[in-house]
Amino acid sequence: MSLSKSELREQYKKKRNELSDEALQAASLRIRDKVVEFCEANPDLDHFHLFFPIQKLREIDTYLIQEFLESKDKVLYSSILNPTTHE
Numbered sequence: 114m115s116l117s118k119s120e121l122r123e124q125y126k127k128k129r130n131e132l133s134d135e136a137l138q139a140a141s142l143r144i145r146d147k148v149v150e151f152c153e154a155n156p157d158l159d160h161f162h163l164f165f166p167i168q169k170l171r172e173i174d175t176y177l178i179q180e181f182l183e184s185k186d187k188v189l190y191s192s193i194l195n196p197t198t199h200e
Contacts, residue, residue, distance in 0.1 A: 129171040141174035148178050152185065162190045 116124065132140070152158065161182055166172035182189055194200070 126170065132171060137171060138174070141177055144173055145177040145181060149181055152182075152187075158187075160188045160190065162192075165191060 163175055163179060163182070166175055179189060
């Protein structure tokens with residue numbers, strides 16, 4: 114039986130909430146390190162879209178990725194959400 118998208122979201126929200134602060138930070142650093150490896154393997158890429166974390170949902174700290182990309186003079190893009198309309 115496969116889970117629906119909403120069921121998977123709930124399952125992973127629960128898993129994130131169960132992570133310790135230390136585990137969340139370690140995961141954030143591992144992901145940042147993977148981005149560093151990717152950039153080193155693809156030096157011709159200069160433009161990146163990055164989502165920023167919703168801290169109350171205990172999402173991965175993508176500010177670490179932002180810091181790295183900015184230190185390499187990469188161009189960053191991000192989405193903006195209207196909190197009233199959710200557009």
